[in-house]
Amino acid sequence: MKTRHGPRERIVAAAYRLFYEQGYGATGINQIIEEASVAKASLYQLFRSKDELLLEYLKQRDHEWWTEFDAFRAGIPEGRKMLLALFDYRLKLVLEHRYRGCSFKRIAYELPDLDGPAAAVIREHKLGVKAFIATHLKIHNPSLSRQETADLTEFVMDLFEGSGNQTYLLRNTKPVEDAKRLLQKFIP
Incomplete structure (x- = not known):
């Protein structure tokens, strides 16, 4: 079954929430990856x-x-x-x-x-x-x-x-x- 949102949307949604709630500096890439349920390679393919x-x-x-x-x-x-x-x-x-x-x-x-x-x-x-x-x-x-x-x-x-x-x-x-x-x- 296809997910409703692709990796890009999930990454942005996770970053959106985390950057606002805990701050840009306090939010790590690994935390975004975990929340978005994507592989690190996927994140870096979409965002350098x-x-x-x-x-x-x-x-x-x-x-x-x-x-x-x-x-x-x-x-x-x-x-x-x-x-x-x-x-x-x-x-x-x-x-x-x-x-x-x-x-x-x-x-x-x-x-x-x-x-x-x-x-x-x-x-x-x-x-x-x-x-x-x-x-x-x-x-x-x-x-x-x-x-x-x-x-x-x-x-x-x-x-x-x-x-x-x-x-x-x-x-x-x-x-x-x-x-x-x-x-x-x-x-x-």
């Missing part, structure tokens, strides 16, 4: 290195994040309400992942080379979130100058990222809830 597997994980995580966020925000009006939905989505992720924090930041903190390909994928994800914020700030208030949009984008991004960090550290949702409340106050 653990770093290559990490890139696949990050790309899949980015795709999954945006796909889930698109579903979450379906039907929400663009502009201010969409920005507030970004914080609601963060709350959803915090609770689903039991305060484990942002998968991209968790990996970024472990990377020895912030100029490498894995860091580039993480940076692209964060720049995508920032572009999303800028777009919805401009939709909310089309009269904003380029500089005002840039400044507000940085403010909202800092609220979003900082509240996520604090929620992870404090193990409660109050920082994200407070950040959303600040956003409502400063972007009426």
